[in-house]
Amino acid sequence: MLSKVDNELLTRVGPGTPMGEMMREYWFPVVRSAKLEPGGAPERVRLLGENFVAFRSPDGSVGFIDEACPHRCASMALARNEDGGLRCIFHGWKVDATGRVADCPTEPEARRDLFASKVPTRRYHAREMAGMLWVHIGRHETPPPLPDFEWSALPDDHIQPQRGILRCNWLQALEATLDSAHVGFLHSRDGALRGSQGQRSESSFMRTYKTPRFEFEVRPYGFREAAIRDLPDDECYARIREVVLPNYSLIPRLPGHIGVTVISVPIDDENVIQWYLRFDLDRPIDTQAYLEFGTDSLDPDHFNSDMGDASNMWHQDRAAMKAGHWSGIVGRTNAYEDFVVQESMGPIVDRSREFLGAADVVIALARRLLLQAVKAHRDDRTVPFLGTESRLTALRALSATYPQGESWKCIDAFNPPEMAWASSG
Ligand code: FES
Ligand SMILES: [Fe+2]
Structure with missing residues (x-):
């Protein structure tokens, strides 16, 4: 048996919980690679109590970003999948594969780039291995290596x-x-x-x-x-x-x-x-x-x-x-x-x-x-x-x-x- 306190410690995984913070030190597989078509529909992913979308750009590269648009939180799972990122269908803001705002066409053109560079966003790490998309959502510039099981490098x-x-x-x-x-x-x-x-x-x-x-x-x-x-x-x-x-x-x-x-x-x-x-x-x-x-x-x-x-x-x-x-x-x-x-x-x-x-x-x-x-x-x-x-x-x-x-x-x-x-x- 476990005390109620220890049970809470082990089971709660949302942001700010002790187990949630520890879990954010690891890579997790979230979706099969084959599910992500180039230029296709983004895939909603819920992980450790937070919402994200995974997608594959028309050039084949993968992206993993917050589901909420950095403008006013419309779902980026509805977004258009364009070269260079997802474009929100609400006001046309574009978020690239690393989560950075690449375009915000509702802003006056003269200050658009400066404005976009100031939008706070979170950056995640995403890689493909063993037929799955793996992500790391911890707050690290450099994440640990992907786990190297005997199946990791198989075709x-x-x-x-x-x-x-x-x-x-x-x-x-x-x-x-x-x-x-x-x-x-x-x-x-x-x-x-x-x-x-x-x-x-x-x-x-x-x-x-x-x-x-x-x-x-x-x-x-x-x-x-x-x-x-x-x-x-x-x-x-x-x-x-x-x-x-x-x-x-x-x-x-x-x-x-x-x-x-x-x-x-x-x-x-x-x-x-x-x-x-x-x-x-x-x-x-x-x-x-x-x-x-x-x-x-x-x-x-x-x-x-x-x-x-x-x-x-x-x-x-x-x-x-x-x-x-x-x-x-x-x-x-x-x-x-x-x-x-x-x-x-x-x-x-x-x-x-x-x-x-x-x-x-x-x-x-x-x-x-x-x-x-x-x-x-x-x-x-x-x-x-x-x-x-x-x-x-x-x-x-x-x-x-x-x-x-x-x-x-x-x-x-x-x-x-x-x-x-x-x-x-
Ligand atoms: S909510 Fe996405 S561009 Fe406005
Ligand atoms: Fe079993």
């Missing part, structure tokens, strides 16, 4: 970003991605857990051994966590996750399989975007396999748009539950089930009402590290998790078996041990 056809949109606080979304204990329950009807009893597969391990023990290792970027299940014949099965705080979870995968990184991006206090970024290091990604993994709508910008809400109990099917389906979230995939339980907690869960147990040790660790970080940043502007020793390309999350008596901490995810099973079945 676009090796990566498929999709995003879900959740009506709940960002920390609820993050915590579900750190929670290995729920997999054998919430997703127990899913393809990932299908397969006959006794078959050596991740499915059978998770279905048979529902009480994993958890170990972790705190690192400069966050932590590594292992959910360990003891198997017969003196073996262990570990799902070793990498968590890059404040908002990345690298999902354990079998050697040679598609990788998944989940990124939780706060829209505001009560809404969050969750990116499911799938990547294949060796070849263009297989779209069909990708769709079967965890998303089931063809809209990559809002794959859970038909998820429902509390008014229809997220389309839960009680008849299917009577017939043996675990969650009743039928015909849907893991992400949907995660989203439903996260939203069901309410917009901002009151963590002072919880009662945590052994399975929640990783959640408690993440909260402790985030609390330390937000307090350090509030008190002396220390920027956590971005140290130069944090080489993110060196991180890979892995599922592995190894002999009991050895430690998962010795496993090299880039040279994993031989395993007598290969498929999640």
Whole structure:
């Protein structure tokens, strides 16, 4: 559990809040690159409780500016997308890709340029990487480098970003991605857990051994966590996750399989975007396999748009539950089930009402590290998790078996041990 005060500290992300200010030290992916057409409609973006627009100029360059026109706050999402910037449809002011006012034709011509140069505006940083537009809205002349994960430099056809949109606080979304204990329950009807009893597969391990023990290792970027299940014949099965705080979870995968990184991006206090970024290091990604993994709508910008809400109990099917389906979230995939339980907690869960147990040790660790970080940043502007020793390309999350008596901490995810099973079945 958390005190109400600490819960507020962790969950509030608007301008001027301690977590909001800390979050503004990081880059966030906000929209798929393919969504921004040259000279096309600007895209509204809400991030950390503020409103912006992203756009691609006719020459192909990207811009990211405040949604409110610097003149009298009309939405720049309505603007004309011209060479050199967006032109507000209200009085024709033009704002360039860096947020600077480039023209204000309502002013007398003789003083127009001088006037334009005096209009106060904020400048943001925007770059494209891994098929997404990334932005940095902190008040820095020079932002930190973009995060350098193993997928950061892959060609676009090796990566498929999709995003879900959740009506709940960002920390609820993050915590579900750190929670290995729920997999054998919430997703127990899913393809990932299908397969006959006794078959050596991740499915059978998770279905048979529902009480994993958890170990972790705190690192400069966050932590590594292992959910360990003891198997017969003196073996262990570990799902070793990498968590890059404040908002990345690298999902354990079998050697040679598609990788998944989940990124939780706060829209505001009560809404969050969750990116499911799938990547294949060796070849263009297989779209069909990708769709079967965890998303089931063809809209990559809002794959859970038909998820429902509390008014229809997220389309839960009680008849299917009577017939043996675990969650009743039928015909849907893991992400949907995660989203439903996260939203069901309410917009901002009151963590002072919880009662945590052994399975929640990783959640408690993440909260402790985030609390330390937000307090350090509030008190002396220390920027956590971005140290130069944090080489993110060196991180890979892995599922592995190894002999009991050895430690998962010795496993090299880039040279994993031989395993007598290969498929999640
Ligand atoms: S409000 Fe945009 S030009 Fe006047
Ligand atoms: Fe899940």
